Amino acid sequence: MSKTLTRADLSASVYKQIGLSLQECNALVDSVIDEICTSLEQGDAVKLSSFGTFNLRKKKQRMGRNPKTGVEVPITSRTVLSFNASNLLKAKVNASLAGKK
Numbered sequence: 001m002s003k004t005l006t007r008a009d010l011s012a013s014v015y016k017q018i019g020l021s022l023q024e025c026n027a028l029v030d031s032v033i034d035e036i037c038t039s040l041e042q043g044d045a046v047k048l049s050s051f052g053t054f055n056l057r058k059k060k061q062r063m064g065r066n067p068k069t070g071v072e073v074p075i076t077s078r079t080v081l082s083f084n085a086s087n088l089l090k091a092k093v094n095a096s097l098a099g100k101k
Contacts, residue, residue, distance in 0.1 A: 007033070040081065052085040 007029055014025040036054065039046050046054040057080050064075040085093075 050086055050088045052083055052089055055082050055084065056080070057082055 007026075010029045011022065011025040014020070014028060015022050018025070020028070036046050040054060040056060043056060045056070059078055059080055061077040062075050063072050065072050
């Protein structure tokens with residue numbers, strides 16, 4: 001089973017690489033994540049060079065179907081968050097996974 005990367009893992013990595021106190025590293029990681037969230041809440045796209053882009057998309061109302069009963073139900077319009085990985089990130093991931101085979 002693969003491991004999930006958490007905020008604590010990110011903070012620990014910053015702590016090892018930069019040497020700030022662990023408390024400062026936690027604050028730094030939280031600050032970056034908060035800034036990303038604030039930009040998305042304002043409706044802005046967030047582009048992280050060599051990583052990817054977070055976008056908001058508006059989806060229109062549509063008709064869906066309950067898979068158990070087959071009854072049609074309206075699905076309300078909503079805004080969804082999407083992430084598009086950069087070509088560099090895709091290449092790194094694919095190269096890494098190809099090496100594990």
